[in-house]
Amino acid sequence: MTFTTRPEIRGSFGVATSTHWIASTVGFGILEKGGNAFDAAAATGFVLQVVEPHLNGPAGDLPIIFYDAKANVTKVVCAQGVTPAAATIEHYEEQGLRLIPGSGLLSTVVPGAFDGWLLMLRDHGSMSLRDVLQPAIDYARDGHPVLPRVSNTIKGLADYFAAEWPTSAAVWTPGGKAPEPNANFKNPDLAATYDRLLREAEDTASDRTAQIDAARKIWSEGFIADAIFDYLEDACVHDVSEQKNSAVLAREDMAHWSATYEDTLSYDYHGWTVHKTHAWSQGPVFLQTLAILKHFDLGAMDPMGEDFTHTVIEAMKLAFADREAYYGDPDHSIIPMEILLSDDYNAERAELITDRASLDQRPGVVPGLEHLAERYVERAARDFGVKNAAPQEPTMAHLTEKRGDTVHLDVIDRWGNMVSATPSGGWLQSNPVVPGLGFPLNSRAQMFWLEPGLPTSLAPGRRPRTTLTPSLAEKPDGTRLVFGTPGGDQQDQWQLIWFLRLVHHGLDLQEGMDAPLFHTMHFQSSFFPRQALPGEMMIEPNVGTAVIDGLRTRGHVVTVAEPWSIGRLTAAQRNPDGSLQAAATPRLMQAYAVGR
Incomplete structure (x- = not known):
């Protein structure tokens, strides 16, 4: 029997889940008054x-x-x-x-x-x-x-x-x-x-x-x-x-x-179609990581184990390197998303993953845009001392009180x-x-960067390439799932880990949120002062010392987080029979799911 910190909310009338219990209650109150999900979401947001x-x-x-x-x-x-x-x-x-x-x-x-x-x-x-x-x-x-x-x-x-x-x-x-x-x-x-x-x-x-x-x-x-x-x-x-x-x-x-x-950007993965925003956000990096991980048998791995953690970390490093090289406002730059999500491209990316942690920034090579990959690697190494950058905490409001978050x-x-x-x-x-x-x-x-010629170069009228990335996934039988988390550069990492455990290992919404999380800080941060920490990752201690020691043996620079400190996930699902499920992370003791 699997134990969780709280029950998964189930019902058929409606569910509202958010990063604060008051907001969740307000949202569900709107549903009780006859409002629909759009009314409730706006009230929750305000x-x-x-x-x-x-x-x-x-x-x-x-x-x-x-x-x-x-x-x-x-x-x-x-x-x-x-x-x-x-x-x-x-x-x-x-x-x-x-x-x-x-x-x-x-x-x-x-x-x-x-x-x-x-x-x-x-x-x-x-x-x-x-x-x-x-x-x-x-x-x-x-x-x-x-x-x-x-x-x-x-x-x-x-x-x-x-x-x-x-x-x-x-x-x-x-x-x-x-x-x-x-x-x-x-x-x-x-x-x-x-x-x-x-x-x-x-x-x-x-x-x-x-x-x-x-x-x-x-x-x-x-x-x-x-x-x-x-x-x-x-x-x-x-x-x-x-x-x-x-x-x-x-x-x-x-x-x-x-x-x-706008239309969503979507990708099919193990029976699910995942919808994300376009490359003015980091949303496509979730889809790119799925495209790389298609080439691994994650279902055969322990979802809390060393092999799973290492493989997912290394895939995320590759996808985030492409984020830094190629993403930006599609209205103002050529974003090669068709290539970045293609099977051939990601089969080659998957071959780069070995049993050792990579310490290099490795964006893929897109024909005609090779210079963008080269400039990212040069910029990271030249301007920010990637090879020996001083450690800093990721952009998470609960780890650094003076930064904003989400x-x-x-x-x-x-x-x-x-x-x-x-x-x-x-x-x-x-x-x-x-x-x-x-x-x-x-x-x-x-x-933005104060350097011309990049998809993320500062210029009038451009959308910044943000880290904000809500998610919606669906199956052919009518199952639909909405989910997300705050966390800056970690948003698509925590969501991905949770989603993979749901898809490959059958963890339900709350079980996945209670499971230990991890993330990489390898690539350049989206936030001032834009540092990168090659090979560095953070993981919650309840994975056990054997996993942590094994990751270090593979070359990862592992920081063990405080217990229950990583991730602020929430999620809600509608099943083909109309039944509903919802969950919220227990971390920080403020997110809640409400429903009936």
């Missing part, structure tokens, strides 16, 4: 902005993968804002920069999350914007028990806020003091912002759709935009570059952008509609709070 402000915010970034049961269609909502028209390499070099800072106004792209939620809600939801937004307003106005990690993050930045970002100090340290863990914490400015937005939208129109469109315009061109650009007009903000910089974001950038729909949610309703979303950015560490609005801007431009 509440996550309130209760996990160190991980996401209204001016952040948002990819969504959803399944519309009535239309029988799976789509992506791309709510990843683009770079401003004035965001040129030359401008940043004139500021004396070699890397785009990981915080501050120079790292700001067009805010995307708010418009993305409203686009999906307008076209696929059923409830009014007020019904969906009211729970977030209530928690911002009346308060919520602040997470210990939010408290610790604010405490660690309190002096910095007071000295450099006084508008943030006013919101996050009311009365000059950071909130204590589990204290009732309020953000009255954010509540007032959303309340005014609703009132103005409702004054504009009585029709549900028209109100949502009015709210989108108020956000991008009305009083919210006025507040943002009145602030940016003369703001010059200290950031991690240890200098003060001003924004390049302009009013026209925000007014002329809106979230869009949240995740999955929702399924009784009609079979499904939503998987990974909101991020606009966290309290990213930028000063915009005066009067109660939230900061994002810092997603740090994904």
Whole structure:
């Protein structure tokens, strides 16, 4: 008998799961009130902005993968804002920069999350914007028990806020003091912002759709935009570059952008079709790793064992090397995805995996784009000392309190509609709070390179190649599964390990989340200061000393994590008979699945 930390949620009415129990409960409450999965997901997302402000915010970034049961269609909502028209390499070099800072106004792209939620809600939801937004307003106005990690993050930045970002100090340290863990914490400015937005939208129109469109315009061109650009007009903000910089974001950038729909990118693997976003995110790396692993008998391996761990780690290294060489905004660069997912290409990639850990960066060679692979290897070695980079922790909010991270949610309703979303950015560490609005801007431009000629080179109007990567998978019998996790570069690693154990070893949703996780830090990080750690990996200790020792013998540089510290997975599944399952990781003691 397999024991888990909590029961897997089962039912047939609906399920909502997210990285915070309050948000999950709000989402399920929307289902109980007659809303569908799209209504519930939006309500959950807005509440996550309130209760996990160190991980996401209204001016952040948002990819969504959803399944519309009535239309029988799976789509992506791309709510990843683009770079401003004035965001040129030359401008940043004139500021004396070699890397785009990981915080501050120079790292700001067009805010995307708010418009993305409203686009999906307008076209696929059923409830009014007020019904969906009211729970977030209530928690911002009346308060919520602040997470210990939010408290610790604010405490660690309190002096910095007071000295450099006084508008943030006013919101996050009311009365000059950071909130204590589990204290009732309020953000009255954010509540007032959303309340005014609703009132103005409702004054504009009585029709549900028209109100949502009015709210989108108020956000991008009305009083919210006025507040943002009145602030940016003369703001010059200290950031991690240890200098003060001003924004390049302009009013026209925000007014002329809106979230869009896209087709998914998909791949067939052992009876499943897996849907991901395109190469403006790291989503395809999940699919590439599957394409490499097709050439190994994972089902014959112990899912917690040395062979499985080594094989998956080495496959991920190869796929992530291709991410660094070839991914970027497909609207602005040639992305050779057809080759990168092809059988012949990945058969050759699989042959590179031996019983030894590779310490080299090994992107594949794509005809006509060989220079991109060469430039990645040169850049990694020359600029960042990959061969002897100092160890650093991965981008996970629970390991490094001063970095932002991400949240995740999955929702399924009784009609079979499904939503998987990974909101991020606009966290309290990213930028000063915009005066009067109660939230900061994002810092997603740090994904770009200040080097011309790359798919990820900084240029106006480009989407940054993000790490945000929700997932949807389906089988021919009608089984559908939504899942994801926060974690920066680790998102597609933790999801992949969990998915492989489900597919090859039959672990159910909760069993897979309770199982020990691992990840590699071998490739260059997506986040400032962009280091790579050749051969380094992290693994939870409950795999046992024999596995850890065996990995070290193979040449892996193994860091053993604290127990129960890796991954923040959630997932939900609908079976052909209409029954539902949902699960959430016990790690950090805050994610929860709710349903019946």
